[in-house]
Amino acid sequence: MSDALIELLPSVLLEGLLLGCVYAMIALGYTMVYGVLGLINFAHSEVFMVGAVAGIEVYRYVGPHIDNPYALAVVAMLVAAGVSGGLAVAIERLAYRPLRKRGSTNRLVPLITAIGVSFFLQDFVRLIEGLWHGEFYMNYPADARMEAVHELPLGMTIQTKSIIVIVVTAAMLLGLDHLVRRTRLGKAIRAVAQDLQTASLMGIDPDRIIARTFLIGGALGGVAGVMFGLLYSQINPFVGFVPGVKAFTAAVLGGIGNIYGAMLGGLVLGTVETLGGTYLFFLTEGAIGNEYKDVVAFLILVLLLLFRPQGLLGRTQGDKV
Amino acid sequence: MTPGWIIAVIAAAGLASGGALMAWPRSTWPLLGVLGVLFACLSVRGHKSSRFAIALALLLFFIPAAGTENTFLFELVTQMGIFAAMALGLNIVVGMAGLLDLGYAAFFAIGAYTWAIFGSGQAAEFMSGSFPLAGWPYFYLFSALAIITAALTGTLIGLPALRLRGDYLAIVTLGLGQVVRVLANNLDQPVNITNGPQGITPIERPPIGWLLGFMRFIGLGDNPALGYAIFFYLLVLAVIGIVVLVNVRLDRSRFGRAWVAIREDEIAARASGISLTRTKLQAFATGAAFSGVMGAIFSAKQLFVSPESFTLLQSITILAMVILGGMGSIRGALVGAMAVTLLNIEVLKSFSDFLVDLRQSGYVLDLGIVSFNFANLSDQVEPAKYERMIFGIILILMMIFRPSGLIPESRHRLEAGSEKKDGMTG
Numbered sequence: 001m002s003d004a005l006i007e008l009l010p011s012v013l014l015e016g017l018l019l020g021c022v023y024a025m026i027a028l029g030y031t032m033v034y035g036v037l038g039l040i041n042f043a044h045s046e047v048f049m050v051g052a053v054a055g056i057e058v059y060r061y062v063g064p065h066i067d068n069p070y071a072l073a074v075v076a077m078l079v080a081a082g083v084s085g086g087l088a089v090a091i092e093r094l095a096y097r098p099l100r101k102r103g104s105t106n107r108l109v110p111l112i113t114a115i116g117v118s119f120f121l122q123d124f125v126r127l128i129e130g131l132w133h134g135e136f137y138m139n140y141p142a143d144a145r146m147e148a149v150h151e152l153p154l155g156m157t158i159q160t161k162s163i164i165v166i167v168v169t170a171a172m173l174l175g176l177d178h179l180v181r182r183t184r185l186g187k188a189i190r191a192v193a194q195d196l197q198t199a200s201l202m203g204i205d206p207d208r209i210i211a212r213t214f215l216i217g218g219a220l221g222g223v224a225g226v227m228f229g230l231l232y233s234q235i236n237p238f239v240g241f242v243p244g245v246k247a248f249t250a251a252v253l254g255g256i257g258n259i260y261g262a263m264l265g266g267l268v269l270g271t272v273e274t275l276g277g278t279y280l281f282f283l284t285e286g287a288i289g290n291e292y293k294d295v296v297a298f299l300i301l302v303l304l305l306l307f308r309p310q311g312l313l314g315r316t317q318g319d320k321v
Numbered sequence: 322m323t324p325g326w327i328i329a330v331i332a333a334a335g336l337a338s339g340g341a342l343m344a345w346p347r348s349t350w351p352l353l354g355v356l357g358v359l360f361a362c363l364s365v366r367g368h369k370s371s372r373f374a375i376a377l378a379l380l381l382f383f384i385p386a387a388g389t390e391n392t393f394l395f396e397l398v399t400q401m402g403i404f405a406a407m408a409l410g411l412n413i414v415v416g417m418a419g420l421l422d423l424g425y426a427a428f429f430a431i432g433a434y435t436w437a438i439f440g441s442g443q444a445a446e447f448m449s450g451s452f453p454l455a456g457w458p459y460f461y462l463f464s465a466l467a468i469i470t471a472a473l474t475g476t477l478i479g480l481p482a483l484r485l486r487g488d489y490l491a492i493v494t495l496g497l498g499q500v501v502r503v504l505a506n507n508l509d510q511p512v513n514i515t516n517g518p519q520g521i522t523p524i525e526r527p528p529i530g531w532l533l534g535f536m537r538f539i540g541l542g543d544n545p546a547l548g549y550a551i552f553f554y555l556l557v558l559a560v561i562g563i564v565v566l567v568n569v570r571l572d573r574s575r576f577g578r579a580w581v582a583i584r585e586d587e588i589a590a591r592a593s594g595i596s597l598t599r600t601k602l603q604a605f606a607t608g609a610a611f612s613g614v615m616g617a618i619f620s621a622k623q624l625f626v627s628p629e630s631f632t633l634l635q636s637i638t639i640l641a642m643v644i645l646g647g648m649g650s651i652r653g654a655l656v657g658a659m660a661v662t663l664l665n666i667e668v669l670k671s672f673s674d675f676l677v678d679l680r681q682s683g684y685v686l687d688l689g690i691v692s693f694n695f696a697n698l699s700d701q702v703e704p705a706k707y708e709r710m711i712f713g714i715i716l717i718l719m720m721i722f723r724p725s726g727l728i729p730e731s732r733h734r735l736e737a738g739s740e741k742k743d744g745m746t747g
């Protein structure tokens with residue numbers, strides 16, 4: 001049995017890494033919004049889902065005209081980034097900004113609004129897809145060139161689409177790092193995250209920066225949606241919920257508000273969850289297994305919040321009176 | 322204080338709609354009238370005993386009298402009562418203590434499974450003894466036990482979660498609500514406790530010989546289906562009565578004040594000597610207990626439980642009731658529960674049926690510039706299946722335009738008056 005465990009390890013790790021890429025990309029959206037507004041944007045899981053659905057539409061309508069599956073995947077990701085980014089900005093403008101302007105001090109109000117937006121979007125997409133195509137369970141089309149298997153050392157194999165996912169994730173993370181650290185916009189985002197009031201005194205328009213933050217986070221979520229579709233194929237309007245909660249867990253794991261924490265947390269959570277799901281099955285000799293992988297992820301969240309609520313990379317911060 | 326003549330109008334409307342309901346038990350309009358009068362009884366102020374008498378007359382005479390002709394009335398009001406008890410429980414957690422709990426349906430599930438496992442043959446799968454536990458004391462015993470198991474689970478879930486800031490709590494309860502469902506779905510092996518996704522059925526109901534005897538006595542015959550409809554109606558009304566009483570007493574007790582204090586300002590509350598974790602745990606356990614007892618009643622009423630009855634949608638439905646009625650407001654929770662239940666099982670369904678009729682009739686809507694043939698209406702347009710969209714809209718609109726709800730908590734009303742005077746807040 002232990003031979004099987006060791007033999008499986010590299011491929012389980014690789015699978016965990018892929019899942020981790022998706023989590024990391026979604027987690028960035030949660031953590032950036034949390035950074036500037038201190039709000040858990042529950043609607044972000046639906047921004048991700050809309051990205052996946054937008055990708056499907058690209059495959060439906062543009063797919064027949066482009067023969068190159070790699071170019072098609074990139075087009076789908078770009079469109080999804082645009083749609084999801086725009087949606088995130090619209091959500092901020094229509095639902096969150098009115099609350100901010102009213103200056104309510106009740107912390108529950110924006111959270112409940114976010115849940116409302118999330119529920120609304122699930123059924124809204126379902127309605128639109130239902131009217132448009134007559135059904136709302138969708139599949140990303142399989143392409144033999146994307147599914148092609150390559151040999152790696154240690155007996156691992158990797159599919160072309162997995163390589164694309166890893167490369168795109170790496171590129172986007174590096175790009176985000178550059179944006180946050182080296183550009184004026186990044187500086188402004190960091191300033192707003194640190195202290196919104198003071199930043200606005202320094203000539204930064206917080207509303208504009210908040211909108212940009214939603215745009216960037218939403219675009220990353222949209223790309224994650226297409227990656228999710230490429231990897232796991234099946235998409236429906238309710239597909240966002242579980243990855244959404246997991247990605248939030250990842251954001252907390254890394255230290256919420258910290259974008260490097262979100263990247264790290266996503267990768268760690270994806271790996272641990274896949275390892276946990278697989279090895280539970282072996283350790284209990286098949287009695288319980290993969291169906292408990294969600295439980296593993298939530299247990300991590302609870303334990304983490306108990307013993308290290310600031311996350312892996314976060315710093316503790318006292319309550320301000 | 323409402324002028325006396327308004328109470329007289331409500332009483333007259335109650336008599337009229339109650340009488341109409343008895344005359345036409347299957348018609349929708351008298352039912353809406355009766356519910357409207359109940360709403361009015363909950364929302365006007367003052368004249369407590371008159372309002373109480375009107376509501377009682379409707380609930381204990383007119384609705385049962387009409388219900389013997391149309392058992393759907395019992396079903397509807399029982400459903401409202403079950404949700405109202407849960408809304409009152411969640412109102413303590415979200416409304417009074419200000420803790421956003423998104424996994425509230427989990428406690429309902431705990432209560433439901435507590436009776437379902439022992440009130441059916443399921444318990445024989447993992448322990449010795451003769452099951453189901455039939456006979457009169459068991460159901461009531463296990464309903465009481467459901468209060469304890471739900472409160473204990475609430476404490477267990479709360480212990481880690483309540484040490485966190487408010488918004489983390491939301492996501493932890495969201496996750497743990499899912500965990501309870503995953504457990505209910507998968508605990509059919511290695512030991513079969515919950516029977517997995519198939520759920521448990523049939524579940525025993527308490528014997529109601531006394532009620533059937535009474536029904537024979539007043540000439541209603543002894544149809545057990547009608548008997549159980551009446552039994553659960555009365556049981557739920559009684560439980561609601563107790564729950565409301567407990568809520569009112571709690572609201573004005575040390576506990577209630579402590580909950581509101583931590584909702585308004587945790588740091589100030591702590592400085593005033595309130596133990597945060599203990600107070601929050603008390604709120605959590607109390608809220609869970611209400612949900613637990615209704616879970617046990619629900620499982621006996623439905624004869625069937627499965628993990629699918631306890632989803633996130635269920636939790637959000639109850640949250641929508643609390644938000645619609647007004648966070649922290651007891652009467653608001655009752656009104657919210659009635660309104661959302663009515664919307665869910667009566668209004669949306671009727672609207673769907675209406676659209677189906679339109680589609681079949683091929684009615685053409687001609688607006689001059691555009692015309693639309695309803696025969697072309699997609700069968701995806703079915704309002705009854707879009708509860709998520711409707712609850713989402715309720716939550717968003719209430720938060721943006723009326724965050725204190727339809728019937729604001731009385732403390733909030735007092736504050737709203739003073740807020741304008743000092744001008745600066747926050």
